[in-house]
Amino acid sequence: MATLKPCPMCGEDVSLNAAACPHCGEKLRRTAKSKSHGEGDATGGLIPYKNPMALTAYYLSIASLIPCFFFLGAVSVVLGIMGLKRAKQTPAIKGQVHAWIGIILGGGCFLLWGGLFATGVIAAISSGR
Numbered sequence: 001m002a003t004l005k006p007c008p009m010c011g012e013d014v015s016l017n018a019a020a021c022p023h024c025g026e027k028l029r030r031t032a033k034s035k036s037h038g039e040g041d042a043t044g045g046l047i048p049y050k051n052p053m054a055l056t057a058y059y060l061s062i063a064s065l066i067p068c069f070f071f072l073g074a075v076s077v078v079l080g081i082m083g084l085k086r087a088k089q090t091p092a093i094k095g096q097v098h099a100w101i102g103i104i105l106g107g108g109c110f111l112l113w114g115g116l117f118a119t120g121v122i123a124a125i126s127s128g129r
């Protein structure tokens with residue numbers, strides 16, 4: 001009795017031991033085996049899953065591009081510095097680039113929006129008496 005599972009590409013039912021999908025030709029990998037193999041780090045280089053602080057800093061710094069989330073920029077600077085320290089201690093976890101983007105972009109947005117906000121408040125106070 002052959003066990004079937006849907007193909008991740010076309011969704012057709014494919015035999016579990018098939019090497020490739022007979023419908024669309026997508027190569028089917030045995031997920032359980034290829035894990036914990038040295039090759040898993042190839043994807044870890046692009047997105048640093050092992051360095052969640054650097055990754056969070058990166059996403060928060062992008063969110064801080066929106067003016068009302070400017071305070072997230074400060075958080076992303078802190079997380080970025082922490083992520084950078086971790087990446088220096090354990091180079092294998094990577095994430096330096098994401099951490100730096102978090103520090104620079106987050107810090108820049110925080111200063112920009114925070115500065116605009118502060119000047120707006122000061123202007124409002126000084127003009128409206």
Ligand SMILES: [Zn+2]
Pocket residue numbers: 007008009010011012021022023024025026
């Ligand atoms: Zn398929």
